[in-house]
Amino acid sequence: MKIWASEHIFNHPWETVTKAAMQKYPNPMNPSVFGVDVLDRNVDSDGRLHSTRLLSTEWGLPAIAKSIIGVTRTCTYVQEHSVVDPKQKTFELQSTNISFTNLVSVDEKLTYKPHPEDPGKTVLTQEALISVKGVSLSSYLEGLMANTISVNANKVSLFLFDLFKPNTKTKLS
Numbered sequence: 001m002k003i004w005a006s007e008h009i010f011n012h013p014w015e016t017v018t019k020a021a022m023q024k025y026p027n028p029m030n031p032s033v034f035g036v037d038v039l040d041r042n043v044d045s046d047g048r049l050h051s052t053r054l055l056s057t058e059w060g061l062p063a064i065a066k067s068i069i070g071v072t073r074t075c076t077y078v079q080e081h082s083v084v085d086p087k088q089k090t091f092e093l094q095s096t097n098i099s100f101t102n103l104v105s106v107d108e109k110l111t112y113k114p115h116p117e118d119p120g121k122t123v124l125t126q127e128a129l130i131s132v133k134g135v136s137l138s139s140y141l142e143g144l145m146a147n148t149i150s151v152n153a154n155k156v157s158l159f160l161f162d163l164f165k166p167n168t169k170t171k172l173s
């Protein structure tokens with residue numbers, strides 16, 4: 001099992017970052033997520049927005065990893081649950097793969113909150129628990145997947161940063 005964690009600070013308020021984060025897929029900087037389907041979306045009695053989405057992804061694993069796992073296709077599906085609480089100013093997102101679960105599980109949690117010292121900034125914390133099952137070199141594969149998550153997290157952060165440029169701010173409406 002491999003645990004990966006990261007923190008990123010956006011120099012923008014929580015409302016702006018949350019709007020952008022909800023629109024982050026698909027995007028050209030991270031083509032591994034090529035489809036997003038909303039399965040359920042509702043607002044509860046406390047005004048929190050609950051969403052369940054299905055993400056279609058391509059795991060871009062190296063050929064050696066594919067041969068170790070014993071698969072040729074790496075199109076996978078991820079179920080994502082999120083809750084946006086505008087009163088508490090939190091956006092929590094949890095996702096888990098629903099493909100290849102007999103071989104690998106990736107459980108990821110993202111939390112967006114206003115920066116505790118500067119409300120004009122937003123803190124994103126990310127955590128992922130990666131477990132490869134029933135194959136040799138599982139530790140190597142877990143490290144490889146953690147690295148892929150890290151690279152993709154940086155791409156998404158850059159994409160969100162791009163959305164905040166003055167000439168593209170209208171995309172957030």
